[in-house]
Amino acid sequence: MAKSNKPIVWGLFAAGGTVSAFVIPVMILITGLLVPLGVFGSEAMSYDRMTAFAGNWLVKVILFGVLTLTLWHAAHRLRVTAHDFGLRNDGPIAIAVYGLAGLFTAVALFALLSI
């Protein structure tokens, strides 16, 4: 039997898991709670400031990494969860979840490059 090609998606899954564990909780805290509550002032995430922030190439790279790796992590997690719940048609599920992750990776790339 041949060696599996799963390392492609699993590598992204593992990297995304690490990123999610370290970065996402604090991102939710900042963007979902502290900023809306006005802790950093009402202009903290204004359009102008955020465009300027995301205009920096280093920020673009980091944002692209955090957004897409998290997506690929979620995609693979959903595929495995479906498997654990007994959904046996793995092929279509894999195409659906990785397709979405790929689509939004392209969207993120396009959006970041257009800033």
Place this chain on the structure above:
Amino acid sequence: MSQRQITFEVLRYNPEADSAPWIQTYSVPCEEEWVILDAINYIKDHLDSTLSYRWSCHMAVCGSCGMTVNGEPTLSCKAFLRDYKGSKIRVEPLTHFPVERDLVVVLDDFMEKLQSVKPYLMPKTEKPVEEGEYKQTPRQLKNYKQYTMCINCMLCYAACPQYALNPEFIGPAALALTHRYNLDSRDAGRSERQEVVAQHEGVWECSFVGACSEVCPKDVDPAGAIQQMKIASTVDWHLEHLMPWRRK
């Protein structure tokens, strides 16, 4: 010493006579310091000599007496009765294996898988005996020692939901032992073992539920071993595909 009367509901099955497994109950006068296996032995010695089960060492070394106790894969010689409240305990054979008779399961599937991962030292060059032993530092020993603790009790296979879904999965204990030899400084057989490990039915069938490590009576942590092998296999894959000129 205080005694406690416990009702044991034991699964009985004789494939030659019974059309289906059935439950037989035994009332056992248990001593407080007994383990489950003591009660099973009491049944065999005093109540019903026809009950079949495996056991040998009674000290969590031989790995023979794995059973399902109240639904949990359990090493019956390591499960103290004082940890079981109530007056009823259900004892069944390990799940995910065919039943040979009563609490005895057929282990052929695991034995084949264990052989397939070549769980023995494969040194780069075989040294003649006169040249002495293969030396190893305490640090090199510590690297893999945890994975040598496996006693092949099969609790991890009984706990593994992926093995239940796909019996082709190489499974926790065999993979943990693969890892044990891969990590050994005296060994050079990893690339041979990868032929099995890196297949779909190798590490990739595992979805890291972690039940194997929870039930392991020897703290081997097969789930951890499998995840480490997934990382190594992922690195391998990228080296093989992105740098094909690189020799193994």
